[in-house]
Every structure is written in structure tokens, then in C-alpha cells.
Amino acid sequence: MEITIKRIDYLCGPKLSVYTVKKEGYAVTEYELFTKDLPVYRQSHPDEVKSFIDALDLMKERGAKKHYFKPTWPQYLPKMDKESIEISDNNDYGTRLYVIRLRDDILILLNGGIKTTLKGQDCPKVGGYFKFTKKLEKKIDSLLVEKEIDINNELHDVSIDL
Amino acid sequence: MNIENHIQILEEKDDYIHDLVRTQMDILDRIHFLLDKYFDGSQAALAVKMGISEARVSKMVNGLQNFTLSTLKKLEQAFGENIIVVPCDYDHEDIQIDGYISTFNPTSLNVDTKGEMVESQKLIPSTI
Numbered sequence: 610m611e612i613t614i615k616r617i618d619y620l621c622g623p624k625l626s627v628y629t630v631k632k633e634g635y636a637v638t639e640y641e642l643f644t645k646d647l648p649v650y651r652q653s654h655p656d657e658v659k660s661f662i663d664a665l666d667l668m669k670e671r672g673a674k675k676h677y678f679k680p681t682w683p684q685y686l687p688k689m690d691k692e693s694i695e696i697s698d699n700n701d702y703g704t705r706l707y708v709i710r711l712r713d714d715i716l717i718l719l720n721g722g723i724k725t726t727l728k729g730q731d732c733p734k735v736g737g738y739f740k741f742t743k744k745l746e747k748k749i750d751s752l753l754v755e756k757e758i759d760i761n762n763e764l765h766d767v768s769i770d771l
Numbered sequence: 772m773n774i775e776n777h778i779q780i781l782e783e784k785d786d787y788i789h790d791l792v793r794t795q796m797d798i799l800d801r802i803h804f805l806l807d808k809y810f811d812g813s814q815a816a817l818a819v820k821m822g823i824s825e826a827r828v829s830k831m832v833n834g835l836q837n838f839t840l841s842t843l844k845k846l847e848q849a850f851g852e853n854i855i856v857v858p859c860d861y862d863h864e865d866i867q868i869d870g871y872i873s874t875f876n877p878t879s880l881n882v883d884t885k886g887e888m889v890e891s892q893k894l895i896p897s898t899i
Contacts, residue, residue, distance in 0.1 A: 620774075647777065659783075659785055663781070667796060671800075679830075
């Protein structure tokens with residue numbers, strides 16, 4: 610499957626370039642797919658959704674610093690404490706927007722949703738995005754090691770064979 | 772690229788959430804500044820100093836979160852320096868703190884003829 614990296618100009622700032630990806634055969638990017646359902650996520654998790662939207666806005670001026678993210682793999686937004694999550698039932702583990710943080714100034718937003726199981730990979734809603742994020746990150750890492758991608762250059766429209 | 776829903780939520784002002792996230796980032800930046808200053812950025816070294824596991828330290832110092840006073844106090848003890856400062860000059864409520872650490876502008880306070888702050892107006896950093 611061919612993946613093409615797309616820049617999200619609206620989310621970029623002096624200290625951060627934000628990208629998403631478009632899968633081969635899809636009309637829109639992963640982040641567009643995620644945002645399509647934002648109103649739904651917001652109904653049950655208003656503070657979480659608002660907080661990661663605001664966090665992305667603040668990162669324009671501060672960068673996507675490593676310590677803003679919980680040290681998980683894959684990484685995601687938002688990180689909220691359990692008491693901050695509007696848990697509606699036992700199968701609600703909060704919202705996940707999976708991301709790949711390449712550097713303080715490079716962030717790739719993917720897809721996500723409301724996690725319904727303890728382990729992300731087991732969740733019928735976000736499990737696919739969880740696995741996709743890991744697979745893509747692993748691939749990007751190997752391309753960086755092999756110097757097939759240079760993150761010092763613009764990443765927009767760079768294609769990856771996943 | 773159509774991210775209309777994102778833009779709409781961003782444009783809806785919610786000062787509480789915005790301020791909360793910004794403060795969480797400020798505290799994380801301050802913690803990592805002190806981590807670099809006193810432990811060369813080593814979370815393992817901080818864990819040894821605090822007598823807890825590195826995994827626990829990692830959770831304490833990474834990720835946007837609602838820090839408890841207890842957590843901040845433990846970290847302050849390990850760093851030997853304040854992470855945040857609370858203004859406690861109750862006689863002068865108009866004193867403004869610029870930023871999250873004691874970067875207040877002393878020129879905004881009254882000084883005596885020798886250029887020293889009048890005792891009653893000194894800003895007393897409070898440990899938390």
C-alpha cells in the first residue's frame with residue numbers, strides 16, 4: 610500500500626510542521642477522516658477533544674516537545690488523567706488521536722477515536738489505527754536509517770511503500 | 772484539506788481548557804529544565820534520587836497531565852528548587868507575576884532611597 614505524506618498548513622507554526630497521510634485509494638487523509646467524527650467524540654468527551662485541539666495550537670509556538678507526550682508506543686493525544694476523562698461506562702478509555710512525533714518540529718497526525726478496551730490493539734474502534742501507526746512509524750524509522758527520507762527537507766507529497 | 776470541525780472547535784473560546792493546557796506545558800517545560808540542570812536530563816538519575824522506579828518518574832514528568840501538589844513537591848525536593856511559585860504578599864494584591872516562575876519585575880515594586888525593596892513589599896515565594 611502506498612502512503613503519501615500531506616502537510617496540514619493550518620496547523621503549522623514557527624516551531625512545528627504538522628503532517629498527515631493519505632492511503633492509496635482513499636480520497637481524503639487520515640486526519641480528515643478523524644476530524645469528520647470529531648463532533649461525535651466531542652459529545653461524550655468535550656474536555657479531552659478541546660484540550661488536544663488547544664494543545665496542537667499551542668505547539669505551533671512551542672514545538673511538539675517530547676515531554677508533552679506520554680512515553681507510549683504508539684504515541685497519542687490527548688494525555689489526560691483518568692479523573693479528567695468523562696467516563697460514561699467501563700468500556701470507555703478516552704479519546705485517542707494517534708500521532709508520530711519525528712522531532713520537536715515535526716508531527717504526523719493520523720486517526721483514532723474512542724478506545725473501548727484496556728489494550729489499544731484489542732479495541733474494535735481504534736485497534737486498526739493503533740496497529741497502522743506502529744507499522745508506519747517503524748517504516749519511517751527504517752527509511753530514516755537508510756537515508757531514503759530526509760526530515761530536514763519538506764515531507765509534503767513524499768510517498769512511502771508500506 | 773478539509774479540517775473544518777477542528778477549526779470550529781479551536782475557534783470556540785474556552786479559556787479554562789486553553790489555560791489549563793498551557794499551564795501543563797509550562798510546568799513540563801520547567802520540570803525538564805530542572806531535570807537537565809541537575810540530572811543532565813537523566814530520568815534514571817532522578818529516580819535514584821527520589822528512591823522510586825524510573826518508570827514511575829517517567830509517568831511523573833512526561834505527558835500533559837493534572838499535576839498534584841504532592842507530585843510537584845516531591846520533584847521540588849529532588850531538584851532543590853521550586854517548580855512553581857505562589858505569590859503570598861497579601862498586603863499588596865496588585866503585584867503581578869509575569870510567567871510561571873519568579874520572574875516578576877522588581878521595578879514594579881516600591882523601593883526605598885537605597886534602591887532596595889521595601890520589606891513589606893517583598894514577594895515571598897511559597898513552596899507548595
